[in-house]
Amino acid sequence: MxxxxxxxxxxxxxxxxxxxxxxxxxxxxxxxxxxxxxxxxxxxxxxxxxxxxxxxxxxxxxxxxxxxxMQPVEGGRRRSSRKGSRGGDSGGDEEEDELEEAISEIIIVEKPNVKMSQVAGLEEAKRALREAIILPMKRPDLFKGARNPWRGILLFGPPGTGKTLLARAVATEVDATFFNVSASSIISKWLGESEKLVQQLFETAQEKQPSLIFIDEVDSIASARGGSEHDAMRRVKTTLMTQMDGVTTKKSDRIVVIGATNLPWELDPAFRSRFEKRIYINLPDF
Known part of the structure; x- marks a missing residue:
């Protein structure tokens, strides 16, 4: 590559x-x-x-x-072509621009073109994903009332078994915007702004729905809490759980969060509970 x-x-x-x-x-x-x-x-x-x-x-x-x-600069700064969403507060627009730029640096946003039929083997995992995500998104009329679709899916298993490829294939099947997020990148590069970045991520996903947010290495951001955990890390985790709760409570939203990990036992129990459906991705069976 x-x-x-x-x-x-x-x-x-x-x-x-x-x-x-x-x-x-x-x-x-x-x-x-x-x-x-x-x-x-x-x-x-x-x-x-x-x-x-x-x-x-x-x-x-x-x-x-x-x-x-873009438009000519004014007073040494580029004038934003977007209308302010915070009562004309240009500082708010600049901050939002910075967060969107941060998303573009560490989060791949795309419309993938990988179909399920192109993924070799993993038939059990593909069947589970069709039932958990593809069918509810294609036929939302079948999932009303008590039959609410899952909004949080956890893919776990050995490294290199195709978790990312499967997530991309799901996004292709439902024609969703695919947000490929590396949890470790958010923490390592944007620890001071991670909470705002997570919030902006979910807002962008809401604007571009149907959306599929794929969080790779989710254990790096959602490991079990301990006394030595940094306050900033704890706030990021809380923000992410809050945003995931928002996805599950808004029934009209067509957003699914998929987490991937090789170490599911290291996830915080409170965070793990946000992933209502868990699918084991084994070694390819072809």
Missing amino acids: YQYASKYAQKAYEQDKAGNYKAAHQNYLKAAEVLQQLIQFTSNPQLKNMYYVKAKEYLARAKELKDMG
């Missing part, structure tokens, strides 16, 4: 140099997206850091190119 990122980056450099900023902007974003996927899949910390640095560089340049095509 790294060669694809390099290919997109090389195209972006050439188009940037030639003044073809629109095409360069698109290729910078594509290169960064591929690198973000590599960050998810590699366990080598040195490679993760290299991919992160390059992805951040490409996203920064893409933002510069985007800003060049």
Whole structure:
């Protein structure tokens, strides 16, 4: 996959140099997206850091190119083209822009194109996901009253068994916006702003529904609480549980949260209870 990122980056450099900023902007974003996927899949910390640095560089340049095509600056600051949602408070708009930029850096938002039929094996897991997510989203009329669909699904099992691929396939089947979140990235890079970032994530998912929020390595953010737990970490966990509760109480929302972990026994019991349906993802059975 790294060669694809390099290919997109090389195209972006050439188009940037030639003044073809629109095409360069698109290729910078594509290169960064591929690198973000590599960050998810590699366990080598040195490679993760290299991919992160390059992805951040490409996203920064893409933002510069985007800003060049926006309205003129006023007083040395770019004027936002969006209307303020907080009574004209420009500071609130700037803060929201920063959070949306943070989401673009560590959260992959896409419309995937991977069908269930393309996933080899794992028939039991696919059947469970069809019953838990696909059918309720395609036929909401069948799930009313006491038959409420599950809004929190936990995929657990050994590493490398296809949890992310299955989640992407589910999003494809129901034509949902797919939010691919690395819990460890939120904590490591945005600990001071993690609560706001989590809130913004769910607000964005609500705007783009039907949405599927996939939280990889969920145990890194939802491990069992202890006396040595940092206050900031505790607040992030509380915010995430509150947002998940909001998803389950709003019956009209078409949002599903899928968590993935290799260590389900390390999850906080209160957090684990938010995942009403748990599906074991075994080694491929083909």
